[in-house]
Amino acid sequence: xxxxVATLLQEPVGHARRYAVEREAxxxxxxxxxxxxxxxxxxxxxxxxxxxxxxxxxxxxxxxCGRCLEMFETPVSVEFxxxxxxxxxxxxxxxxxxxxxxxxxxxxQHLDLSEAVRQYEESAxxxxxxxxxxxxxxxxxxxxxxxxxxxxxxxxxxDDRWSALARLQERLGTEDGDGAPxx
Ligand SMILES: [Zn+2]
Ligand SMILES: [Zn+2]
Numbered sequence: 001x002x003x004x005v006a007t008l009l010q011e012p013v014g015h016a017r018r019y020a021v022e023r024e025a026x027x028x029x030x031x032x033x034x035x036x037x038x039x040x041x042x043x044x045x046x047x048x049x050x051x052x053x054x055x056x057x058x059x060x061x062x063x064x065c066g067r068c069l070e071m072f073e074t075p076v077s078v079e080f081x082x083x084x085x086x087x088x089x090x091x092x093x094x095x096x097x098x099x100x101x102x103x104x105x106x107x108x109q110h111l112d113l114s115e116a117v118r119q120y121e122e123s124a125x126x127x128x129x130x131x132x133x134x135x136x137x138x139x140x141x142x143x144x145x146x147x148x149x150x151x152x153x154x155x156x157x158x159d160d161r162w163s164a165l166a167r168l169q170e171r172l173g174t175e176d177g178d179g180a181p182x183x
Contacts, residue, residue, distance in 0.1 A: 001026045001037070005050050006109040008043055009090040016044040021056065026114040033118040035059055039077075041113075048096065049085040049105050052113065054078070058121055066128035067137035068145050074129060078120035084111040 001024045008017060019041050027034040039056035060073035086105040087098045098104065105111045136146035144151035 001113050002110040003043070003113070004108075004110055005043065005084075005105060006090070008045050008050060009086070009105075009109060011045045013045050013047055016042055018042050026112075026117045028114050028118045031118060033114070033121075035117055035121065037113070037117060046083055049083060050111060051081060051083045052111070052116070053081045054113070054116075056117065058117070061121065061125060063125060063129040065131035065135055067130060067135045068147055069138065070131055070145065070147075072129075072131040074125070076121055076124050078117060078124050080116060080120045082116050 001021075003019075008015065021037055021039050021041060023036050023038050025034070025036055036059045037056040039054065041052055041054040041056075044051040044053070055077070056079075057075070057077045061076050062071050063074050064071055082103055084103045084105050085096070085098050086109075087096055088094065088107065089096055090109060103111070103116060131147075138144065139146055139151040139153060142151050142153035144153065
């Protein structure tokens, strides 16, 4: 989403404009990022460019549950203040010092919110998403998704107990056998 800030850049520092944003597409193809933003933003002329104050709701994002590993959609919204700076002064055309990681206003005096939305979406997503607060997760033994009901490996668990007993009995039996062999 490109915003033309040419007229805003003619305004004195501190001058602000408010915009409503309705389902505008943003994309960063090299990061395989595509989203849609709705909400509002304020653009304020700053000394070095334009300060963007934004509040956007995004399309739900597909994430993987940290417990049951199922994919599910989570709503996401972002809020940020970012300054977009020009590397050439729009009035004098003189070069301006700019840090490499600063958001730029391009030579056509457009600014693109896509990369900022991508970064803020990334930090807005939960580190360990849960498909629901009480997600039952996976059975640690058989990997069955316990949200869909109990698993069938309970039988295996008791089998294991019995086989441990059987092994113990075997060992005891061998020791008995060492003493006095049965007739
Ligand atoms: Zn889950
Ligand atoms: Zn199981």
